[in-house]
């Protein structure tokens with residue numbers, strides 16, 4: 254049998270804060286090349302799952318593998334767009350500087366970013382529609398604009414896997430469309446995207462893969478197969494009916 258290639262493999266993962274489990278015995282296989290939504294109610298453990306994949310949080314049991322190896326060995330393959338508001342932007346730095354930081358991983362310890370990296374950063378800023386703000390202090394941008402800068406920084410990382418914690422939170426409709434188009438482009442290029450997402454109505458339009466989470470893993474698979482009222486009800490605990498135009 255040919256072994257299917259998984260971008261992320263999670264086995265028996267349990268994570269607790271102050272001895273209280275917030276993720277319980279999660280098994281999850283995320284195939285390479287999917288654009289996946291992680292859905293579940295507030296406090297379901299979605300952000301914790303992302304942080305556990307990144308090794309920011311140490312699980313009390315279980316393992317996470319990135320293309321078959323521990324995250325520590327695959328750092329350069331993974332880009333992370335954190336949740337808005339989770340970063341303190343008060344330090345004085347420009348949009349361009351923040352995006353340039355995304356290139357550091359590929360440079361190693363000694364080399365400093367040069368004209369090639371600057372060109373990449375400017376291209377990424379253009380892609381997210383933020384070129385005109387390149388010299389603006391990051392603290393002087395709106396929340397939605399900061400979100401675009403985060404995305405540009407992830408783009409220059411040229412990773413294989415993108416982990417995004419609610420990239421659409423607090424952005425306007427135009428920005429949302431711009432972001433989803435970029436995510437779809439990345440998928441077309443063979444990248445794997447894991448996106449924490451709250452708007453259930455847009456799941457079928459935006460994503461091809463979905464994971465339902467509520468402390469436990471409820472279901473994971475193709476949107477067209479498993480995104481239904483049954484799984485939504487199991488996850489959200491109420492009799493769920495979404496009006497979805499499939």
Ligand SMILES: Nc1ncnc2c1ncn2[C@@H]1O[C@H](COP(=O)(O)OP(=O)(O)OP(=O)(O)O)[C@@H](O)[C@H]1O
Pocket residue numbers: 270271275293294295296297298299300301302
């Ligand atoms: N640093 C922490 N210390 C203690 N408990 C925490 C910590 N971070 C998160 N929690 C708790 O862990 C649980 C899962 O939180 P998490 O942020 O992963 O949920 P989420 O699904 O991303 O929620 P939301 O949709 O509200 O963003 C929650 O009950 C939360 O209160």
